[in-house]
Amino acid sequence: MIIKKSEFTISAAKLSQCPKDGKPEFAFIGRSNVGKSSLINMLTAHKGLAKTSATPGKTLLINHFNINDSWYIVDLPGYGFAKRSKKVQEEIDKMIDSYMLQREELVNVFLLIDIRHDPQKIDREFMDWLGENGVPFSIVFTKADKLGPVKAKQNAAKYLNTLKDVWEELPPAFITSSESRLGKEDILNYIEEILNGDTTS
Numbered sequence: 001m002i003i004k005k006s007e008f009t010i011s012a013a014k015l016s017q018c019p020k021d022g023k024p025e026f027a028f029i030g031r032s033n034v035g036k037s038s039l040i041n042m043l044t045a046h047k048g049l050a051k052t053s054a055t056p057g058k059t060l061l062i063n064h065f066n067i068n069d070s071w072y073i074v075d076l077p078g079y080g081f082a083k084r085s086k087k088v089q090e091e092i093d094k095m096i097d098s099y100m101l102q103r104e105e106l107v108n109v110f111l112l113i114d115i116r117h118d119p120q121k122i123d124r125e126f127m128d129w130l131g132e133n134g135v136p137f138s139i140v141f142t143k144a145d146k147l148g149p150v151k152a153k154q155n156a157a158k159y160l161n162t163l164k165d166v167w168e169e170l171p172p173a174f175i176t177s178s179e180s181r182l183g184k185e186d187i188l189n190y191i192e193e194i195l196n197g198d199t200t201s
């Protein structure tokens with residue numbers, strides 16, 4: 001898949017404000033500062049498409065980006081950001097829940113995990129919740145350049161291994177770096193396969 005066009009479409013505060021053209025959506029989510037904006041910019045080769053910032057936790061809206069006039073990247077707010085007020089975080093969680101459960105256009109969720117960190121309870125809870133509700137997702141390990149290739153692979157394998165306590169089948173997983181663009185082709189090919197209805201690989 002080659003991304004020829006990527007542009008911001010709309011920021012929605014609720015589901016009813018999301019685009020109504022029925023195009024498939026691939027959502028990106030994770031804890032604040034996990035590298036979500038950087039990953040979206042890397043995948044689209046569009047610097048500044050999703051804002052990267054040193055002040056984490058700023059995206060409060062569901063942001064849609066039109067890709068090639070045929071599908072959307074959806075940038076969701078980070079969950080579990082301690083500096084937000086409880087009330088604001090609850091509002092966000094409600095918005096995320098309704099998007100995940102009700103948005104018919106949603107095809108796949110990319111759940112981002114910082115490859116350097118030990119498994120965090122909040123990521124695991126979110127993953128299990130997606131599974132229980134039948135929402136298809138993949139894991140994207142971010143910031144692999146900070147570890148180097150060997151350690152990155154080890155950490156990813158170790159992480160995935162912890163899921164086996166409950167998960168019979170592991171979700172697809174990608175090791176990425178927005179710095180080195182590692183994982184770009186794999187993720188874009190995966191999206192293309194899903195869009196083409198090829199679910200055999």
Ligand SMILES: Nc1nc2c(ncn2[C@@H]2O[C@H](COP(=O)(O)OP(=O)(O)O)[C@@H](O)[C@H]2O)c(=O)[nH]1
Pocket residue numbers: 031032033034035036037038039051052053054056057078142143144145146176177178179180
């Ligand atoms: N070394 C390295 N740093 C990254 C990578 N991705 C993001 N970062 C840094 O991590 C911080 C948070 O990134 P950002 O994309 O804004 O995270 P977001 O809050 O999840 O959208 C920024 O300082 C980025 O420069 C990566 O792949 N490698």
Ligand SMILES: [Mg+2]
Pocket residue numbers: 036037038051052053059
């Ligand atoms: Mg961001």
